[in-house]
Amino acid sequence: MKSRIKNIFDRVEEDLDAIFIYNSTKPHVDMTFFYVTRLVVGEYEGCGALLYPDHSGELMISALEAESAKKADMPMESIKKREDREEWMKQKLGDLDKIGVNASELTYRGYKKIKDSSDAEIIDISDEIAEARNIKDDEEIERIREACKIVSEVAEEIVEYVEPGVKEYELAAEISYMVKKKGATGDAFDIISSSGPNTAEPHYTAGDREVKKGEFVLFDFGALYKRYVSDITRTYVVGKVKDKQKRMYETVLEAQNAALDMIEAGVKGEDVHNAAAEVINSTEFEGKFTHGLGHSIGLSVHDGTGLSPSVDITLEPGMIFTVEPGIYLPGYGGVRIEDNVVVKEDGYEMLTSADKELKVI
Numbered sequence: 001m002k003s004r005i006k007n008i009f010d011r012v013e014e015d016l017d018a019i020f021i022y023n024s025t026k027p028h029v030d031m032t033f034f035y036v037t038r039l040v041v042g043e044y045e046g047c048g049a050l051l052y053p054d055h056s057g058e059l060m061i062s063a064l065e066a067e068s069a070k071k072a073d074m075p076m077e078s079i080k081k082r083e084d085r086e087e088w089m090k091q092k093l094g095d096l097d098k099i100g101v102n103a104s105e106l107t108y109r110g111y112k113k114i115k116d117s118s119d120a121e122i123i124d125i126s127d128e129i130a131e132a133r134n135i136k137d138d139e140e141i142e143r144i145r146e147a148c149k150i151v152s153e154v155a156e157e158i159v160e161y162v163e164p165g166v167k168e169y170e171l172a173a174e175i176s177y178m179v180k181k182k183g184a185t186g187d188a189f190d191i192i193s194s195s196g197p198n199t200a201e202p203h204y205t206a207g208d209r210e211v212k213k214g215e216f217v218l219f220d221f222g223a224l225y226k227r228y229v230s231d232i233t234r235t236y237v238v239g240k241v242k243d244k245q246k247r248m249y250e251t252v253l254e255a256q257n258a259a260l261d262m263i264e265a266g267v268k269g270e271d272v273h274n275a276a277a278e279v280i281n282s283t284e285f286e287g288k289f290t291h292g293l294g295h296s297i298g299l300s301v302h303d304g305t306g307l308s309p310s311v312d313i314t315l316e317p318g319m320i321f322t323v324e325p326g327i328y329l330p331g332y333g334g335v336r337i338e339d340n341v342v343v344k345e346d347g348y349e350m351l352t353s354a355d356k357e358l359k360v361i
């Protein structure tokens, strides 16, 4: 526990008296709360974690979750009503001079409540928090590995349900059910289950379109396991494959392999993206890879950084990314292949394992 609080403080240059992670109501609950407490069960709306430079911490917990929060093994105050919260914050924050907050997750209302409790200078340390969270420790990697195992199995098993006439949302429902049956808490995000021209929309979800023979089907989904996520995409062809579909698929797979070959500690994220983009842009599909190559995953699906020309990062051991090149032809269809990797000193470990040979269902 201490090492995660240390991870954050080590990156902060300001001489802070404390860091206050303050949750509002869902979806404005800061995942950093779970990073430092390691709590798996509970919502923790309106709760807070006060962290000190000696790497200790204490919690402000609503009464109904006080029992669950004991697992954090940190001193805590159980809050029964609003006045209790105001009292706790005044007592704990009132005498401090400099408080660090995660401004990218703190609501404006939460910020005002901190201001009402203290005259301290409020310092945004969201970049430092994101950087700390980007390097996963062994426990985090293990949870993401399990989340990846679940989706890898489902990505192969969903093929059994694909046939002409089945609706996109029916396939999404099967995925969701299978993910839970394998031990996940739920989906990591809204499942993308698309067919035909809809596969050309990278952030489609699922509609009532029926799968047709000769078209692509694309599934992009993730599992939430002990608060950590995975994120996989597989694209298949239904019935009979056309030459153009085959060329699209092979190009995306080649692009992904070119990117994977680049991944190791010390490499620039944008160079990994460019390796994939160059493969695609050297073909008839030039310009049809329209998004960044990947993003970090962890407690969130977009966990703070990415592999793209617009993000300046150097890969470090313990970072976990999606690698997901795609080709999108509006009105026709799209192909995306997505896997999750953890960066190693001299390469990477592949966390997802679903088969990637072009599959005609």
Ligand SMILES: [Mn+2]
Pocket: 231, 295, 322, 324, 338
């Ligand atoms: Mn993704």
